[in-house]
Amino acid sequence: MTANEPLVLALPKGRILEEVRPILTDVGIQxxxxxxxxxxxxxxxxxxIPNLSIIRVRSFDVATFVAFGAAHLGIAGNDVLMEFxxxxxxxxxxxxxxYCRIAVAEPKELGESDDPxxxxxxxxxxxxxxxxxxxxxRRGVQAECIKLNGAMELAPGMGLCRRIVDLVSSGKTLKENxxxxxxxIAEITSRLIVNRAALKxxxxxxxxxxxxxxxxxxxxx
Amino acid sequence: MLLPDGLRDVLSPEATRExxxxxxxxxxxxxxxxxxxxxxxVEFEDSLLDGVGAPTAPHTFRLMDPVSxxxxxxxxxxxxxxxxxxxxRLTRTPRPLRLCYAGPVLRVRGTQLRPExxxxxxxxxxxxxxxxxxxxxxxxxAIDALSGVGAKDLSxxxxxxxxxxxxxxxxxxxxxxxxxxxxALDRKDAHDVAALGGDAALRxxxxxxxxxxxxxxxxxxxxxxxxxxxxxxxxxxxRVLELLDESAPGLVITVDPxxxxxxxxxxxxSFTLFSKGVxxxxxxxxxxxxxxxxxxxxxxxxxxxxxxRAVPMAEEVQTVYLPHGTSPAQxxxxxxxxxxxxxxxxxxxxxxxxARRLACTHIFDPMRGADPIPLDDA
Numbered sequence: 001m002t003a004n005e006p007l008v009l010a011l012p013k014g015r016i017l018e019e020v021r022p023i024l025t026d027v028g029i030q031x032x033x034x035x036x037x038x039x040x041x042x043x044x045x046x047x048x049i050p051n052l053s054i055i056r057v058r059s060f061d062v063a064t065f066v067a068f069g070a071a072h073l074g075i076a077g078n079d080v081l082m083e084f085x086x087x088x089x090x091x092x093x094x095x096x097x098x099y100c101r102i103a104v105a106e107p108k109e110l111g112e113s114d115d116p117x118x119x120x121x122x123x124x125x126x127x128x129x130x131x132x133x134x135x136x137x138r139r140g141v142q143a144e145c146i147k148l149n150g151a152m153e154l155a156p157g158m159g160l161c162r163r164i165v166d167l168v169s170s171g172k173t174l175k176e177n178x179x180x181x182x183x184x185i186a187e188i189t190s191r192l193i194v195n196r197a198a199l200k201x202x203x204x205x206x207x208x209x210x211x212x213x214x215x216x217x218x219x220x221x
Numbered sequence: 222m223l224l225p226d227g228l229r230d231v232l233s234p235e236a237t238r239e240x241x242x243x244x245x246x247x248x249x250x251x252x253x254x255x256x257x258x259x260x261x262x263v264e265f266e267d268s269l270l271d272g273v274g275a276p277t278a279p280h281t282f283r284l285m286d287p288v289s290x291x292x293x294x295x296x297x298x299x300x301x302x303x304x305x306x307x308x309x310r311l312t313r314t315p316r317p318l319r320l321c322y323a324g325p326v327l328r329v330r331g332t333q334l335r336p337e338x339x340x341x342x343x344x345x346x347x348x349x350x351x352x353x354x355x356x357x358x359x360x361x362x363a364i365d366a367l368s369g370v371g372a373k374d375l376s377x378x379x380x381x382x383x384x385x386x387x388x389x390x391x392x393x394x395x396x397x398x399x400x401x402x403x404x405a406l407d408r409k410d411a412h413d414v415a416a417l418g419g420d421a422a423l424r425x426x427x428x429x430x431x432x433x434x435x436x437x438x439x440x441x442x443x444x445x446x447x448x449x450x451x452x453x454x455x456x457x458x459x460r461v462l463e464l465l466d467e468s469a470p471g472l473v474i475t476v477d478p479x480x481x482x483x484x485x486x487x488x489x490x491s492f493t494l495f496s497k498g499v500x501x502x503x504x505x506x507x508x509x510x511x512x513x514x515x516x517x518x519x520x521x522x523x524x525x526x527x528x529x530r531a532v533p534m535a536e537e538v539q540t541v542y543l544p545h546g547t548s549p550a551q552x553x554x555x556x557x558x559x560x561x562x563x564x565x566x567x568x569x570x571x572x573x574x575x576a577r578r579l580a581c582t583h584i585f586d587p588m589r590g591a592d593p594i595p596l597d598d599a
Contacts, residue, residue: 005498068334069500081408087482088334088501094412191410199409200378201497203434203475214411 006051007198007205010071012059016190019097020075026216027209029054051205063089063193072198073209079167079188083128090199091191093214096221098190100169102131104183107156110163111180125155126165135165135185153177227331227338238535239341239525242370243323246343246523249366253358255321255345260302262325266294273509274301276486280328297328299342300509300520307348308512316349334501337526344504344522351508351517353457356490357464359506363494363521364469367503372531374497376473379435381458382484382491382507384451385428391448392421406479428478435462438476457490494523496531503527541583541593542576544569551587560593 009029011020024031030048034040035056045054055071060080065071067086079102081091104124106114121142126132129145136143148155152166153173167188168174168181192213199206224230231239247257263284270278282295296302299322307318323343331338345362347355364375385406389399398417402425405413414426424445431441439462442455458476465472484491484507491507506521538561543552545565552562562585569575576584576596583593 086333087407090409092409092411094410194409197495197500197502200475200477200493201374201376201473201495203473207433 006053007073007202007209008065008071009052009054010062010065010074011054011056012062012075012077012190013056014059016059016075016077016098017056020095020190023095023097023213023216023220026219027212060084066193066195069195069197072195072202072206074193075190076193077188077190078186079128079131081191081193082186083130085130088196089193090196091193092210093192093217095190095192095213095217098188100167100188102128102165102185102188103168103181104135104163104165104185105153105168105174105179105181106163107178108180110156111182122163123161124163124165125152125161127152127167128165131185132165153179225338227336229337234535234538235529237538238532239529241535242528242532243341243343243525245370246366246528247321247323249369250321250343250345250362253319253362255319255347255362258303258306258320258322259324260296260299260306260322263293263295264302265289266292268305269294269296269301271305272301272512273304273486274298277301277328280330282327282329295327297326298522299324299326300344300346300522303346303520304348304509304511304518307346307518308514308516317355318348319345320348321345335524335526341525342522343525344506344520346511346518346520348511348518349516350519353460353464353490355519356457356508357461357468359519359521360461360465360492361468363504363506363523364472367494367496367523367528367531370528371533372496372503372528374473375503375531376475376495376497378475378477378480378493378495379458379461380476380480380484380491380493380507381451381454381478381489382481382487383489384447384454384478385425385481387448387451387454388424388428391451392424394421403481407482409479425479432477432479433475435474435476438478442476442478454489461490488517490519492521494521496527499527499531501527503531537582539583540581541585542572542579542581543585544572544587547585547587551585551590555585555593 011017029052031045031054034042035045043056047054057065059076062074062076063080063084063086066074067088077098081089119141121144123144124132125146125148127149129147132145133143146161152164155161155164156179157177171181174181194206194210266283270281277297280297284293286293303320303322307320311318325339325341327339347359360377364377367375402417402421406425406429409429411426411429414429415422427445431438439459447455465474483505486509487507488510489508493505494503496503504521504523508519511518540561540563541555543562543564545568555562563579563581572584573596583595585593
């Protein structure tokens, strides 16, 4: 990286992006046209601001890009932040979008017969092994995590394990797969994140953007 | 030949460059009368992990000393060793005591950002002075040493790690609220700080808001009603900024009164050194209590892995090939003139080809005896 290189904003692909789009407009960032073209294969986009470009990556990768300073700013859910817990990332603004929760779910019939106070070990399918392990360790239960990258809801029915830890928004997918939510681990929203060194060494520029995002999210609230 | 995770062979020119950077840093420390000490790589674990060394315990490789049957640790940090020297062997040396050091440290695991398990540290410690002058001196020397070896776009972020705990104390926050507040402050999350409610949200929110460029931060800090201990730290900061304004004009300074990660054992004003565009910090430092008596001390440690990313790469070495039979005196004269000479060990029919094969840039003609001839022209 050189000193005068443009700032990079990392945005997550998928569901959250739709909610992020109006915020970009409100803070005054206008990405090039290809950004809104679902057929475009571009990953990096110019914006109306000469010194700011956007990259579009998977939500977990937003945190990685920002932690390593490859992107200076980003938008990520606090599920991702909790999972990695990078000390290099600051999360100064809660954007109040992407509301959901990270929860433990299990088959309906299991919940009726089970007594959690007797557990010493459980097996869980999840995209969030660190959050899961920490959560159960806090109450003295060792969680053996099976890392899956999607379709967690299938795991209990297929005999992979009996419980899952996953993001839940409406709970519809759980219900369709015969699962019930038994415990909320954390409420999730998307945050504006910044790289620590970028905030320190490009203080004016980066805090300028932080202030703008904060202002917009405050107005929306 | 696979090496264990986080360990690597450093080759030339990087190895040469790192050695010269370390030399440059140490020379700058010495120029301000910091005397070099060189503690051993391994020592008994109880002295290595005592006091300021405690946070390095989880990072320390241990081995059993077959001779004394005692547990030893491989240093993960040198500051603790220097503090030990200052407060044991050098108790009768007049204070303030200035010591410097450089050497490798080893740790059990790297971080994702800094996966190296072995890194070289260089630093200095100022023991027995509890004044803002001492704080400012170390910052100024670190910056000067770094610019001296070619690091550019430097900035320093000054933290006051004791301010937040003292505000917690004065607000009488319970353990759970402290934990939540700490987490929110660590993430610089203004929303979660506001969610604490009451006086805590107000005071801690104001501290968080004060993060940023020094001048503005100082103005904001002055407007906050702080408990006496925290106010004293603020006064110290003001004085350090004043001193730096004089000794390092133009230095980019930011202030972060809520930063705490990495400063868990610091007892006062601390700082982190950055170079724009280099990931991670070049070094950090701050106040601590040295030895069992808790002698006031402050120090700075530079991490050579990131310092090397901030300095320009070495220029290509100009090496002169000396054909077999060149007289020793001619070789010596060239080296005295600053050339690097490579002696031909046997007579070669095509001297230029041999010089090229060995990556020399010039050849010397012992018959002509004049300046070395660049290989492109030979």
